[in-house]
Each structure stands twice: as structure tokens, then as C-alpha cells.
Amino acid sequence: MKRHYFLFTLVVCSFSCVCQIGAKGRAMGSNTIGLTDAFSALNNPAASTNVQRNVLITDWENRYMVNKLSQSTVGGIFKVNNDRLGFSLYHTGFSAFSSSDFRLFYAKKISSKFSVATRLNLHHTFIPEQNNNIISISPDIFLHYEVNEKLNFGVNAGNLIPIHSESPSQQLIIGLAYYFSDKLTFTSDCIKIMDAPFSAGIGLEWSIKESLFLRTGLRNQPQINSFGIGYKKESFACDFSFSYIPIIGMSPGLSLSYVW
């Protein structure tokens, strides 16, 4: 049974770079690289330069309804003049396996419509049965630019230059966010991880009212169908997500954010 969980975790962690995106992003099929919101600390730190206030976030997901596979994340974005400094701390695991990431980023506004961010990731994986304690470091580069008031693009070159063999796989994510109006947002990301199949998806967010959001998304590799709702009140926001991967099952998630 423990090996079962271990295999599941390995499968999931191979996608972990993308899964650490918050409930809103998961509800939109993990198509978030072009978005600008409180969860840019996780999705695209370059976009955080457009977030005008400091942010604290926390995220939790109960993957496949298996408690031992749950993951949790905390993070924040802090204003430094026109630039941003931020972090995120991620953890998942149980007695036979645990994985943690600490990520620190710096985002700089190059022009009114273009921002760049660099992020340093510290990964730690521990498998007691094999007495395996793996620590690796990887750098990421993010870009975010506005084509016009409706269309934004985001790019992530993950683990741009592998520092050592235990580093995560290199990846390239290119995506967009198109704002049809204040109420309707369309997103789409293309993801290529070096040793994984090509993945593409689309996401949609609809603002029913000023503070209530409905979201849905699709992705092909792995095949994910997702939906969720969000509620925003003044400085607080709360998001729920439900992601379904065929055969493996449903994963509910919850995110909270606070801005000041």
C-alpha cells in the first residue's frame, strides 16, 4: 500500500511544478501563466509586479481524496518600490516519502507592460526506506507582457540551466490570458517538460457578481477536467477547486489570500 502511494506521488510530483498554482489556477485547468492575481507568486512571479498590494496566500489540496497525498503551500508577494519580492513554501508527504520546495523570487518591472522575474528553487525529497535524502537547486526565468489591455502573455523557462542531475526536468511554459471583459477571462497554456509529453489546456473564469466567480478548465496531459468557485470580500479571497483525472480520481482544493 505504501508503494502504491509512493508511485502515485511520483506520478504527481513529476507534475508538481505546475500543480503548485492555487485553487483558482487548478480550477482553470492549470492554465495560469498569463494571469495577474494574488497567486502570481506561484504561477508567474513576473506578473506579480502588476499586483499593487502585498499578498499572503495559503493553499491546500487533497489529492485524489487520499490524505497522505495532500499538499500544502504558503507564499507571499511584497512590494519593493516598483519591483516585487516573494516566496513560496510547499510540502507534501507521509511517512514513506516527503517532498518540500522553498522558492524565492525577485520580479522587476522593465517597462509599464513588461516584467521579468527570476526564481531560485530549493527542492528536498526524502525517502526513508531507501535512506535517500535529495537536495537540489534550480533557477527559473519568467516573463510577463501585455500586448494590449485585453491580452497578456506569460512565459516560464524552468530549470533553465540544470545545475546537477537531481534537479527537476527542464520545462517551457507559454500561455496567454485574454480578458473578454471584466467578467469573462480566457486562459490557455502550452507546457513542455523535457521528459514528459506535450501538454495544452484552456481555462475560463466568469464573474457572476463582483465578488463571486465560476471557473472551469481542461488539460490533455495529464487529462484533467476541473472546475471551481471563488469568493472575494475586500482584502480576503477564498477559492475552491475540484480537479478530476480519469482513473486516479478527484482532488478538491482550497486557497485563501489576503492583501494589504
Place this chain on the structure above:
Amino acid sequence: MIYGAQVHAQIPLEREIESVAENIESEEGDLVQIAENLEIRREQKININTADRMTLAEFPFLNAFQINNILQYIKKNGPLLAPYELMAIKAMDLETAKQLSEFIYFGSGSPKKIPWKKMFKYGRHNTLTRWQRVLNEQEGYKRRRVYESTGESQGTHYLGDPNRFFARHRFTFSRHIQMGLTLEKDPGEPWQNPIGFDFLSGHIAIMDVGHLKRLVVGDFQAQFGQGLALWSSMAFSKSAMTLNSQRFSRGVYGYTGADENRFFRGTAATIQWGKTTVSGFYSNKGFDASIPSNDPEVRNGLQWSGLHRTPTELANKNSLTIQTIGGNIQRDFGDFHLGITAVDHQLASPIVPPDQLYRQNQFRGSHSQNLSMDYQWVLRGMQFFGEVAKNERGAWAQTHGVYVEVDQQLIFNLHHRNFSPQYDALFMAPFGESHGKGNGERGTYLGFEWRPFSKWVTHAYADHYQFQWLRFQAGAPTKGVDYLWQTEYIHDKNTSVYFRLRWQNRDINGENEQIIRPLANESRGSARLHFSHQLDRWVFASRLEMSRRNYLEESQNGWLIFQDLRYHFLRVPLVLTMRYALFDTDGYAARIYAYEHDVLYAFSIPAYFSTGRRMYLLLKWKTGKKIDLWLRYANTHHHGTHTMGSGLNTIEGNNFHEIKVQCRLKF
């Protein structure tokens, strides 16, 4: 913004170059002359009101319809006065008009004449030097190192070092005098006496002096008609520029390219009396040809790579001398244009192709002749063009086409070619599937350009062809189809996106398990989505492309995703270009080509295959008015492999590094 205009001037040319590379399956073509001509025109703009067809043909972004319409418009309405007036010309779109504006001025008469004695004062010199090298040790050099240190031979090896050196000097005076000198040593080639460089080329050209249109002494190109009888340089084939099936010949002109075989050496001249133009040339040049081991008196065939790295390649260098005499007469009858071309090649050694059935119709012997007649006829909204040719064996080849402008938004291009299996020419480049060879091809091509709404343009073509004789990898007459669809949205001068679909199906040899090898069907498909945007001094380009190849019930798929970034520094004259790409293909058959920015006059269109990453950095530094410097570093990583490349180019490991440094001096 100047740099913005430069970016957009290159994009359609980049796409056409990509298509050329995909069709000829080559990673580096000699497109130097095309790029250099554009550079010369940028510096020495032409007067659009006095430009002739030959001059306009130098701009690869102009299609046949546009060239003819420009000439017709000026003829009927008088000189063009300003850039905006270009939009009044039929079939001219905004993007092409802007590109053309970079290279022209709107003069009313002849340009101011500069006395000849001031040639050296007002003439312009342009010197370019380049060094490039693969930083890994390739197998060919490893064997050379072992052989030189121990005397132990591990098979054939490269004779020279891995450095590539290229140098070119060009002198131009007004539009009347041009001199060029090119030196090149490819990687692996040994330094040779007396000058060291493996390749040396030069010419002196005098242009537009009275009736003398052109006089070239030295190395030159010759292009006439539709490429059936004589076309010594490379020519674009099928591409997303779907209205470019007509060839626009430039006659004879000085050669400044880097291709070591596709040119002539001798003397050429073109004289014009009124509406009649007469060209003649003589060439006596050595070409690379393979020498069979059992009969050194004959040659198996011409070789075009220009590489002389191994003892065999060096032995084949310039091993076949060909004397060529040729001429062309052209006459303009208003809307009708007629040309006649004749060429005669005398080979110092006979060509005897290897004894394989598919080579049965290839040229053999010591004497080759071609005679052709080409025409162009403009009739209301239609333009007819074509050529009929015959060779010394009495075999015929013909190509005919027509452009039809249905309205301002829709133009069709219909083209039919029919080459007898016995027809060929030593230097030919007709439009078709066979990339510059006859091969008994017969086919019909239908392309169109459609602009249904402003900002939207669609290009598409369908080509059905067959080969009436065997070919390499096809042991019987075969047929095939080639379809392309491309839709582009040009939001404004800064932003565009295009989507392209392509599908090809052809017959090639099947499994080699039977006495008579049956044909099998091979299909290839690709889909591409490309977005580009300019934001102030930044230029972004993103691409997603997938490919698929089916053969013998086996499929290979491929993916490519890349992000380009270019930045023009503000305080220093630096331009930085970079790319980060990830690719994943099931094998070489599903490879994907993608154009890369390179140093000036160098073209890089690598094939992305296997699983891995590629990135490059290109830095251009304009140190002053006279000196430009370039530095390029490229790295390719293949995931999970222990070697890269094949044969003598194999390297140990899975990271491939290459560097280029180039300097240009203008004075």
C-alpha cells in the same frame, strides 16, 4: 521605429527561407546573395519609377503579380510620388508596401551622376570576416588527432582543423561598379597553397553604362526564363508565399555567395537596345565531381556540397572542368514578353552515372545542350507565363502558369509543369517538387491569396504531382500530393499571429523483403502556431509546432515549442537576440525545421529532432558608423543520449556547442 521596420521586413523572408530548408532538407542554404542584395538595396535605394523587372525581382517578398502591377501602374499613371501611393497598386498589401519602402525612393528622373574619377572617393567598401567553430571534438577530428600522434588509422578522417573562416570584400560605386572577393575554408578542410583558403571567388562588374546593362568578369550567376534551361543559383520552391510560382530571372550578375559550385567563372555581358536585351557569357570552371575508383577517366556525377574535408572529397574537388557558352535574347512587346535561351556545356571528362535503374535517364556524356523559349503575357486581370525547353537528346520540358486576380481580395495562381523523363539540364531550377531537378516530373499546382477582411490574409495551395520514372528511394513511377493552408492575422505593425497546416503524401520504397520492392505510402503533416509582438525595444516571438509522419503503419510524432526574445539597448548600440526551445520527436523522420536569427549573411535553419533543448544567444554591437560586431553562441542538448550526430560529425556526450564571431567594416 527603424528597428521595428527591420524586424518586420525580415519575417516573410524568414518564412520563405524556412520553407526552402524544409523542402530541400538542408540545414544551411546559400541564401547569402539574397540577404546581401537586400542589404545593398537598403544602403543604395533604387528609384522605383525607373526600376525594371530584373531589379524588382531582387526583392523576394514581392510576388509576380505585384512586380508586374508596379510596372503597369507606373507605365499608365506616371511616376509614384510617395509611399502611400504604393497602396493604389493592385495586389499590394500594407505589409509588403512598408517592406518595399525601405529599399526605394520616389525619384522623378535619373539619379545625380558622379564622375568616374571620383570612384575611389565616393565608392563604398564592405569587408566581412567570420570565424565559427563547433566546440566539441567531432569524430573526424578525433581520428585525425590519433592518426597524427600515433600513425594509427581508424578509417577516413578530416584533413584540416575544425575552424571555419569566411571573408568577403565588396566594393560598390554608385550603381555602376561592383567588385567582390570571397574566401572560405570550411571546418575539416586543410589549409591549401597558395592562398590557404579552400574556396576563392571574385568578380568585377560594370552596370548601366549606356547600352551596357551589365558586364561581369570573374564569377557570375546566370538566370533565364523559368529555370528549365539555365538557372545557376538556388531558387525558392513551394512555400507559404503561394503566389511565387513564377521565376523572375535576373540575367547575369556578379557572384558573391558562399556556394562553391553553383556559379560560373569567365565573362558575361548584357546589352540593351530599346526593348531588346541580349546576354551572352562564357565560362570555364572546375566543378566537384565524384570519381569512380574503377575508372578515373570518367565522373559519376556533379557534387554540390562544396566540402573538401576528407581525402576522397579533396580528390573530387574541381575534378571536372566544364566549358559553357550561353546566351539569351529578350524582347518586350508592351504586355507581352518573349525570351530565348541557349546554353552549351562541354565537359572535360564524360559523366557516367552509376548503374542503378533510377539513374537511367540522368545526363551522361561530355556534351549537354539546352534550348528554351520563355514568355510572359499580361492580359487584363491575368498574367500568363511559361517556358518550353529541349535538350540535346530531343527531350522536352515545359512549365506554364497563370495569375488571375478575381478581385482586390482574391488572387489565384495556377501552374502546370511537364518534364520528360529524359529531360535535364546541368543548371536548372524549375518550380516543382523535385528541387531543381527534372526527374520526369509532371504536376499541377493551384495556389491562392485571399484577404477577406482587413488584417486577415490566407495563403493556400494544393499540388498534385507524379514522377514518370524511378527516383532515389522510389523504385517505380510515383505520385504525391502537397497541401498547405496558412491564415494570418496582422493586428497592427507590432503584432501578428499565423496558423499553418501542411500535409504531404507521396509514394516511396516499401519494405525490402521481396525481389521487387513494392511502393509504400508516406505521409507527413505539420501544424504551426506562431505569435510575434513588439513592445518598445523588446520583440517577442512564440511558436508551437507539431509534426507527424506515417510510413508502413508506423507513426512518428514531434513537438517543438520555443520563445524568442530580442532587445535593442537604449544607451549602447547593442542588440541581443535569444531563443529557448524544447523539442520532442519520436525520431528523425518527424523532425521540425525552424529558422534562427544568425550573424549577418549567415542562415541557420536547424532540424529539431530527438528529445532535448536548444538555445542560442546572438549579440550585435554597432561600435561606430564603420564597424559592426556579432557574437553567437548556440547549444543543443539531447536528453538521455550518449552521443550526438553521425559519422565523422559524431560527438561524445549530449551537449553540442557552437560559436560564431563576425566583424563587418564599412568605409
